[in-house]
Amino acid sequence: MNRNIFYSLFYLKNLIVNPIILKNVKETWQNQYISEEKITEIQTQKLKKILLYAYNYCPYYRKVFFESGFHPEQFKKIKDIERIPLLTKKDIKENLNSIVAINIDDIRKEEVFTSGTTGMPLKIFRDKNTASRMTALYLRTIKNFGCNIGAKTAWIWGLRKEDEYLDFRNKNFKLQFLKNTTWFNAFDMNDESMYSFAEFSFHFKPELIIGYVSSLYEYAKFIQRNNIKIFSPKAIWITAEPADNNQRELIESMFNCQVYSQYGSSEILHIAYECRFNKNLHIHADSRFVEITDESGKSLSAGEIGNVVITDLENYVMPIIRYKNDDMSSFAKFKCNCGINFPTIGPVIGRTYNIFKLKNGKQIYGHMFSKKLFNYVKEIKQFKVHQKTYDKIDVLIVPGEIIDRNKLINELLSYFKYYTGDEVEYTFKFVDEISREKSGKFLYTKSDII
Secondary structure, three states: OOHHHHHHHHHHHHHHOOHHHHHHHHHHHHHOOOOHHHHHHHHHHHHHHHHHHHHHHOHHHHHHHHHOOOOHHHOOOHHHHHHOOOEOHHHHHHHHHHHOOOOOOHHHEEEEEEOOOOOOOEEEEEEHHHHHHHHHHHHHHHHHOOOOOOOOEEEEEOOOHHHHHHEHHHOOHHHHHHOOEEEEEOOOEOHHHHHHHHHHHHHHOOOEEEEEHHHHHHHHHHHHHHOOOOOOOOEEEEEOOOOOHHHHHHHHHHHOOEEEEEEOOOOOOOOEEEOOOOOOEEEOOOOEEEEEEOOOOOEOOOOOOEEEEEEEOOOOOOOOOOEEEEEEEOEOOOOOOOOOOOOEEOOOEOOOOOEEEOOOOOEEEOHHHHHHHOOOOOOEEEEEEEEEEOOEEEEEEEEOOOOOHHHHHHHHHHHHHHHHHHHOEEEEEEOOOOOOOOOOOOOOEEEOOO
16 A cells, blocks of 8 residues: 555544544535635624633633723624724733633643744643644645645754654654654754755655745755755645745745745634635634734725734633734735635735854754743743854843843753854843834844854
8 A cells, every 4th residue: 555545544544533623624624615604604603602701701801891891792793893902912911810711720721832023922821622623724724735634744843852852863653654744853953964854855755844934945045055856745834934935936946846824823823824826825714813903903904914913713711812913914805716715814924033053054943042932921021032143142131020130041041052052152131122123023033144
């Protein structure tokens, strides 16, 4: 039996024996093709349900709704949601405990640390009961990218120290053969590891590659520079940051396959996926309600760029309602003719990570730094990691409730030096504020090394 067919059957068997996942997979696939009226009906019902739930079980929302003169029973049509104030990162940071539902057991809560475009560490809670739904959204995404359920997948992703056993070089049989997955550590890239991964890929033959834009771009440049022959997957899924045309074109050229963008965040997974027939992103409208608004929270017309505002229709552990995540986009002016009836947005303007290059040839995805800094949600209000030369990095911190600055610095140094060794001299600066770039973007990891 063909190995790829075997992997797909193995994956399908796991879906079949889990009726909840199977039900979600069928439903989410079919939902793409229902009428726009039915989609609106689903969203209206789910919005009303979560608004009423938040009012009853989340002290923060009960207070906010009351102060804005809104009650969930008054929610009759989609437009009514504009009566609710926007939720910001600052609101979450300052009101976390009262946003989390009071009737939920801790066992159902998944703690997540994130930031986004602002450099503000943030803690949120996901709902573990949505796991099967998230699996279904993931599978809907890769099927729309032309890949099979159970597609053999290679991740070019940052692995924390405790997760390095997942790296492809460790020959993890259970992961690579039974789970059909492998990982290339984006926190540990150099010429030797990139060459090894290219060689490994010829044997592993991934149908799908998922990775950070910057890391995939560096890998593509390495392939081009060294004229390396590689295995071409069916699709490449880029995520975590916007890709410019040069990055996308080079990745497609070197891998000889189509690149697709996906939009999501740690706070809200699987928000939208790129259409195979144009560059717009279809919103997972049966699980996420997306608005494009002005600063006051009023909806903008199609084609107008504004704030991305998202309501998670699935998370009942910590309802996230009208969340302004600091990304920007616009609704498409014209309906997509691909047959999928979910609404579409254009490219998302948001977070940007840089690659940090060291003298010894090592390349580190900037998210390595933020992954650690995310954990200090009380101690750090905002941060920025700035590489000025190969061996000098400044760490700017807007302090919060820091009891011992030296202890904090030592903990961060220990983590950073695990990846950079003594190649880099770190300078920590505690500042009152951190400015944006001239472009208006906030680069919370920035490298001046091209």
